[in-house]
Amino acid sequence: MNKPLDKQLAELDIFSLLLFRAIFETGHANIAARQLDVSAPKVSRALASLRLIFADELFYRRQQGFRPTPLAEQIYPAIRELTDSINLLGMQLKDHQAFHRQECQVFDLAVSSGILTTLALEFNRREGLCPSVVLHHWQENTADRIHAGELDLGLALAPEPHTELSYERLCDAPGLCLVGAANHPIWQYTDICLEHICEYPFLCMNYPGFNDKVDPLELFCHREGLIPPTVLRVTDKEEWFGHLLCQHSLAFASPLEWGLLNALPGVEIKHLPAKEISRLHSGSAVPGLYLIEKPAHHRRYSPDDREKLLHIISLTLGLVTEDHPVNFSI
Incomplete structure (x- = not known):
């Protein structure tokens, strides 16, 4: 027995609407997956759910990608309007969160032994001119804590790799x-x-x-x-x-x-x-200092705050002088 139309529509979720629009506008499921930062299996499951709810194929697979069915063409304007409202709501929420972060945000930075004290002195010297930080010793479980969101980022000497984090080599270890x-x-x-x-x-x-x-x-x-x-x-x-x-x-x-x-x-x-x-170090790579972070889209700090933090770090490491800022990759 078919469900009433209003119950079918009630089963729609925000992700499915965003996916519909992405496939409609790009014509490719893999591009839509990248845009929404999800896996291909999740796209397949959501598309199958959409087809079931609307009782329509929605998109035909062609050599050049997906082509919308007549029903998909018909409902696209309404879905575009809905997703525009969703995106606007998301931006307003981000602005609200950013405002409160600026008021009270404190960054948790994990640092290898040998760097922490000097870095603390540099942050103290610039109190009021840079974001507030709490410094932690880098330990065996620190990368997992960054991934879990308990810490924001780390500065470590030749850390073990973590597949879900980004690693950027800032410099060779500064002598001995x-x-x-x-x-x-x-x-x-x-x-x-x-x-x-x-x-x-x-x-x-x-x-x-x-x-x-x-x-x-x-x-x-x-x-x-x-x-x-x-x-x-x-x-x-x-x-x-x-x-x-x-x-x-x-x-x-x-x-x-x-x-x-x-x-x-x-x-x-x-x-x-x-x-x-x-x-x-003969026969082996010179150890280096690495910046360890979540991928850019999962960080809770802004690019501007990141730049300020990294400028203090680069000053401490002697990578830059006061008058010559350094650019780090995002």
Whole structure:
């Protein structure tokens, strides 16, 4: 028994109306799927539902694509008017949400250890001139949290890939510094090399996706046939500091931490020569810093806010100066 017409129309959903219009105007189901950002199976199911509701083929498949039936030609103006109203409603809702975001939005940014403190100082220096942020340490589950919407974006050193997120390499890792107690015997050498460093216990701060399984210094030892140093792995900065002072350990740190580490009592810090950094990463790609985000159409922040955030990040990394902004891809 056929359903009354009003009940059939009541079964129409917004997506089906948008799909009808997209296929009618493009003549292709795959183009309509891209426009609506949905899968081909979802398009097929919705089209089948439309054909059932209207008891009509609606579109004939031809070599050049889909051609509308007479009924589709007849109902198109009404559906176009309905979908125009739906799109207008969507734009008004976005404007309303954007207005409230501007009033109180706070961005959650996850950052690899070694960058967080310097980035926090830069944001503090520009308070009131850039979006408000809450900084989090990058951890093993951070990419999943960005995908779930718990965090907005991340800045990480060689992170593990996530198929649902976009990754943009901003720059190579900004060099390395060697850190140890001020009275450590390593400082007696005028030209410190990796072989000297390997003679002492090595302290390793874990960077998920980069050195949480094996550190580049351990790989260097294996390549060169050297006995690897005792590697102590820590996740807490106070524990790291304690090992440096009490266990005669050595550690690598980012040059971005220079100001902070140089202010610690009893600690010495020196830049590792570029030649030794090259030897450390010989045979493997130089680690880089990556910006990790959701695809553009799923982000809750505007392109303007994104540009402001990335300008602070690029200043911190030394990619730009105050007078020379950098353009990042969307």
